[in-house]
Amino acid sequence: MRAWPSARVWPYGRVWRVRSSARARVAVVAGLLLCTTAVLPVLPAQxxxxxxxxxxxxxxxxxxxxxxxxxxxxxxPGATYKSSLPSVGEIHYRLDLDATSDVYVSVTAVPPLGSGIYAGDGINVSVRDAAGRTCSQDRETFGVVHSPRPIAAWGARETSVNRPRCESAGTYDVIVERVGTAESAPDTWDLELFATSEPPLKQTGETNAPEVWNSASPAPLTGEGERRVGGSGFASAVPVGQGAWTADIEPGRTLFYKVPLDWGRQLYATAELGSSKGGDGYAVGALNLSLYNPVRGFVDDASANYDGRRKAAELDPLPPVAYENRYAGPDKLSAMRFAGSYYLVVHLAAEVAERYGEGPFELTLRVREEGSAQAGPGYAGESEPGDVFHVSAAERQAVAGGAAGTGGGGDDAAMTVLAASGIGAGTLVLVVLGVWMVVARRRVGVG
Incomplete structure (x- = not known):
C-alpha cells in the first residue's frame, strides 16, 4: 500500500505539512455526518x-x-381543541357566554382506522343552559357508509326574538356522547372541537326565511378537471371554486376542500369516482360527499354505490347563502346562514379495496356557483375567529392559483422541511470542512 508522504508540495512553492493522521480525518468527517443527521427533522410515522x-x-x-x-x-370562541370520546357515557365542556353573541361548537369525531362501523353509529352534540334547558341538539351518524371516517355534529347557543330560550349571559354546558347499538365497537374516538362566535346585527331585520329560491339543478359542468389534491382535515382543506377538480383517492381516505361563498351565492357540487381497471362486485355507499358550513356545521350529504363503473354523488340544490336562512325549518336549509368557506368532504369507503383493490381511484369534484353576490347583514362587531363569516381577497386568490398548500395534511410540508433541512445540513458539512481546512493550513509550517 502506498504511504502518504509527510508533506505535499502545493503550487506557488508552498509546503503544507500534514500533521493529522488519516484516522483523525475520518473521525472528524464521521462526526460531521452525525451532526448532519442530528439536524434532520424526525417525521411522523405516517x-x-x-x-x-x-x-x-x-x-x-x-x-x-x-x-x-x-x-x-x-x-x-376562536379556538380549536383536541380531545377524545369514550364508547360509553357523556362528556362535558363549558362555555362562558355574554347575552348578545351567537356561539357555535362543532365536534368532529374520528374513529380509528379499522374500526367497525354500523349505520347507527355516530355522535350527539347538545348545548344546555345553567338550568338544564336544551338550547340545541344535533345528531350525525355514518348511515349507509359503513367505513370509519371523520364526521361532525354541531351545537349552538343562539339569541334571537324567535328563540328566547338560552339568551342570557352565563355558563352553558356542551355535551358530547356516542350513539350506536350493542354491536358498536368499544373503542375511543379522537375529537376536534371548534368554537365560533357570531356578533349580533347592527339593526334587526327580517326574521323569516326566504320563501322563494331557485331549487332547480343547473346543467352539470363538463370537461377535464384541474388537479387539486384535497387536505386531510378542516384546517388543511384546499380551496376550490367553480370548475372541475381532480385528485387520486384511496379506499378509506377522506379529502377536504373549501369553497368561499359570498352572501347571495348558491352552491352545487358533485363528486365522481372513475371506473376501475379490475375487480367486480357491488360496494354499497362507496362514495360519500358531505357539505359543512363555515362553522363546520353539517349541511347535507349524498352517497353513491360502486360497481366498477364511473359513479357520481350529487348534493341536492340548496338555497343561496342568506342570514335569514337560520329561521328555516329543515336543518340543511337553516345551515346555509353564513357567508364564508363551505367545506366539501369526500370519502371513499374502505370496503372498495376488498372488491376493486387499493387504487388509487380517480376522483373528480365538480363545483358550480350561481347567483349574484350581495352585501352582508351588517354585524355590530367582530366574530371569533375574525375571518369566518366573509370571503377574503386571499381566499379568492387561493382558489384561482391553488396557493393553499399541498393538501396532504402535512406530509408534503414535512417533506419540504426535510428537503430544506437536508440542503442546509449538506451546506453545513461543506462549511465546517472548509473551516477545518483553513485552520489546518494556518497551523502548518511553511518550508
Whole structure:
C-alpha cells in the first residue's frame, strides 16, 4: 500500500505539512455526518406509510371531557381543541357566554382506522343552559357508509326574538356522547372541537326565511378537471371554486376542500369516482360527499354505490347563502346562514379495496356557483375567529392559483422541511470542512 508522504508540495512553492493522521480525518468527517443527521427533522410515522384518518389543526389545544358539569373545562370562541370520546357515557365542556353573541361548537369525531362501523353509529352534540334547558341538539351518524371516517355534529347557543330560550349571559354546558347499538365497537374516538362566535346585527331585520329560491339543478359542468389534491382535515382543506377538480383517492381516505361563498351565492357540487381497471362486485355507499358550513356545521350529504363503473354523488340544490336562512325549518336549509368557506368532504369507503383493490381511484369534484353576490347583514362587531363569516381577497386568490398548500395534511410540508433541512445540513458539512481546512493550513509550517 502506498504511504502518504509527510508533506505535499502545493503550487506557488508552498509546503503544507500534514500533521493529522488519516484516522483523525475520518473521525472528524464521521462526526460531521452525525451532526448532519442530528439536524434532520424526525417525521411522523405516517409520512412514510398510510396517512392518518384526520389531520388536526396545528396548535389545537388539548382538553379533557369531564364526566359532569362541575369540573368541565372551558371552550373559548376562536379556538380549536383536541380531545377524545369514550364508547360509553357523556362528556362535558363549558362555555362562558355574554347575552348578545351567537356561539357555535362543532365536534368532529374520528374513529380509528379499522374500526367497525354500523349505520347507527355516530355522535350527539347538545348545548344546555345553567338550568338544564336544551338550547340545541344535533345528531350525525355514518348511515349507509359503513367505513370509519371523520364526521361532525354541531351545537349552538343562539339569541334571537324567535328563540328566547338560552339568551342570557352565563355558563352553558356542551355535551358530547356516542350513539350506536350493542354491536358498536368499544373503542375511543379522537375529537376536534371548534368554537365560533357570531356578533349580533347592527339593526334587526327580517326574521323569516326566504320563501322563494331557485331549487332547480343547473346543467352539470363538463370537461377535464384541474388537479387539486384535497387536505386531510378542516384546517388543511384546499380551496376550490367553480370548475372541475381532480385528485387520486384511496379506499378509506377522506379529502377536504373549501369553497368561499359570498352572501347571495348558491352552491352545487358533485363528486365522481372513475371506473376501475379490475375487480367486480357491488360496494354499497362507496362514495360519500358531505357539505359543512363555515362553522363546520353539517349541511347535507349524498352517497353513491360502486360497481366498477364511473359513479357520481350529487348534493341536492340548496338555497343561496342568506342570514335569514337560520329561521328555516329543515336543518340543511337553516345551515346555509353564513357567508364564508363551505367545506366539501369526500370519502371513499374502505370496503372498495376488498372488491376493486387499493387504487388509487380517480376522483373528480365538480363545483358550480350561481347567483349574484350581495352585501352582508351588517354585524355590530367582530366574530371569533375574525375571518369566518366573509370571503377574503386571499381566499379568492387561493382558489384561482391553488396557493393553499399541498393538501396532504402535512406530509408534503414535512417533506419540504426535510428537503430544506437536508440542503442546509449538506451546506453545513461543506462549511465546517472548509473551516477545518483553513485552520489546518494556518497551523502548518511553511518550508
Amino acid at each position: 409520512a412514510a406509510g398510510t396517512p392518518g384518518p384526520y389531520a388536526f389543526a396545528p396548535g389545537a389545544r388539548s382538553v379533557t371531557g369531564a364526566t359532569g358539569t362541575a369540573d368541565a373545562e372551558p371552550l373559548t
